[in-house]
Amino acid sequence: MESSIKEKCPFKIDIGPVYSVDPAKRHAYAQSGNNVFVPVERELIFDIDISDYDDVRYCCSGADVCKDCWPLMTIAIKILDASLRDDFGFNHILWAYSGRRGVHCWVCDSRARKLNNEQRAAIADYFRVYKGGENTMKKVSLTGPVLHPFLARSYTDVLKCFFEDKLLLSQQLFASEERYRKILDLIPDENIASELHDRWQGNRRSSISKEDVNATRWEQLKTTLQSGKHKAQGLRRCVEEIVFSYTYPRLDMEVSKHMNHLLKAPFCIHPKTGRVCVPIDPNNCDDFDPTTVPTLSQLLGELNAAGLHSNSENDWERTSLEKPIRFFRTAFLQPMLKACKEELESAYNAKLQQSKNSLAW
């Protein structure tokens, strides 16, 4: 494999599923008419793109990111990582920067690799709160008198604080009429929405200082919605719905649901940005800064500066990839290899046991 990569020198490597037969021969098999060329194993993957958040960020749009909107990705990592571990019991999870505008997640436990499409879809749906495509106004609707434990935990542990302490200010969510109107649109009761609207329109020039206009208006909205007289059905979940709409992870569902999607391998270089797809440590994801991820040219510079002759095995230790590679090895690769070994051993032992038993017969 190493020699094949050196020979072909691809500018990007995508990883797909393990197939039942050698993909290079798939055309020969396709002739036979039976579906023998099928994916049998692949990691469970998630793909989150910041460009899917364009309706809730005002600092950038499209493929651009900055330190104000990147935390939306950080939040997604926190929520999914916790649930994949605590709810689904997975252990071998790799998060990686996609090189430009988002993050990829690879769940590599053998249990995850063996999931069929329906089971993958079920996990993706478990994570899905955001619904309704591009053509509905209100995209999150939470029903029922309480939230499911997973959602409740996500809300109290992560989303609420993030929304109130960070996003509100960094995106100036209530700073202009256009912006707060978007939030008011999420309130199903028109009377309340217009009451708040009028109030904020009126005091545009009042004494509230610019800094906390967002916080103040958010508090006003909350008290209005939660005050006794509005305890009506549809409004009960409204505050949460707003927070979820603005912060809850938005997954590209198709990628997770099917086995045969391709995903860029970790440590690839993004063709447009030149940035390396480095792994992200979910326990310290707050510290990750996409704008300081090393680029290919930077790495070349570092190698040259160190005056190293090429092809030495450990050159990477002198570059800024040192830390990411070490993290990848110790936090992901080694535990993963250990688990694989153990699995093989126990499968072997089970077989041994079986053959012993059959001998005893």
Add this chain to the structure above:
Amino acid sequence: MEIVRSHRQLAAAAAAAGGGGGVDGGGAGGLPTYRTAPQLEVRLEEFELFAIDRLRVLKGIADGLSRGKRPEEMEKLVNELWKVHMRHQDPAETLNKDIISHFVLRLVYCRTEELRKWFLSMETTLFRYRFRLESPESQRMLMSEFQLPYKALPHSEFEAVKDKLSQVARSIGQSATVESVFFKVPFEEVPDLVASRRVFLSKGYTYVAMSQVVSLVVTQFRCNISKALVLTNRKWMATIKEQEKDRLTPIVEALSNAYFGPDYSQPKDAVEISLKDIDQLARTSFPLCMHHMLEKLRENHHLKHGGRMQFGLFLKGAGLKLEDALAFWRAEFSQKVGSERFDKEYAYSIRHNYGKEGKRTDYTPYSCQKIISATPGVGDHHGCPYRHFGEENLRAALNKMGISGHPLEEIMDKVKNRHYQLACTLTFEAAHGVSCDTGINHPNQYFSESQKVLKVKNQAVQSQATT
């Protein structure tokens, strides 16, 4: 009444369909699991009549699903359908009919991937709701019949998670008092409960309440039937089709045609549409779902995966040739991602849809039912507008088609009652000024009906011009 000389052979054919000659196909109470085919004597006309009755039930279920009915409504519907079409005063007769009709339809629906999928999903739904109506005792019996290895959660473990279980129960609108019997089951076994967050999950296990056991059983049921259908298909191809070519084969073939509706995967009568006509055709003859996607594609020069599938297969069904399809998509996508990337990343799947690459998925254009049950996410434009648009957006879209006033209100009314296909049918009627008695159940049907109407109108205009 003709009791056919060879009724034993009929039973034998059905037995072959079941994959072995067991004793009976009955299960606990009145709900059979169809594990083994019956050794029954079947009259030829019953063979057909029973099957037709069962098909009525399955059709009714398909219809209910396409209207997005809620579980409680589905339960009621299934119960009704069953009563009307299948029930006999004598329970033994009902059971007979149930089993025979199921095995006959297996023969009918084993023959293509598309037929198998439809049958599997309708039979599974039927089973699900019938199971829910069974008594707890017979539910337990069915569980053991499916050899589900789960034991009820021991008390100590139950106490440890009781609060969470109660929280889940309340989150799905049930009372907070927790049921007393739970099973601890790997999440892989109950994908539907996981998908809808109806269970508590911890470390890879779900806690399934007795009242949710139906999901476990249904997973097993679906898996059995799915395997059996593949086997039946092999036997059908290998022996039955030839052996029965004078008797059963014509019945079986008629049954699947008469009730499944036409297959839109191949454009009929070599209709072709060409690249330059697409926009014109979209205005006159595309259903709203497809018209909307064309608009978005022209606007953004991009469609996400779900949209490319839904729209791409529709165009294929409408008669767009592969070369034209490639040119069509390239013209748009290259404006956004460049033609090089288009050729690398997108062209493959278009060729794939036309069966030119790989051979791994089905390339049939999506039916309304499939489109309606889609779940479009961020940035997606696929799905059915009647189902997936917000009210304002839908009104605006219909206005743009020139529909307003009374017809518009009628359409919106259907939408409110979740009759999406009826809403689409009304739109068709309003846009074309003719009635559409069959109703719309496939976007390609909408297209071809529309073309038919326009052709007649054109001819009328022309003949007027010449006379």
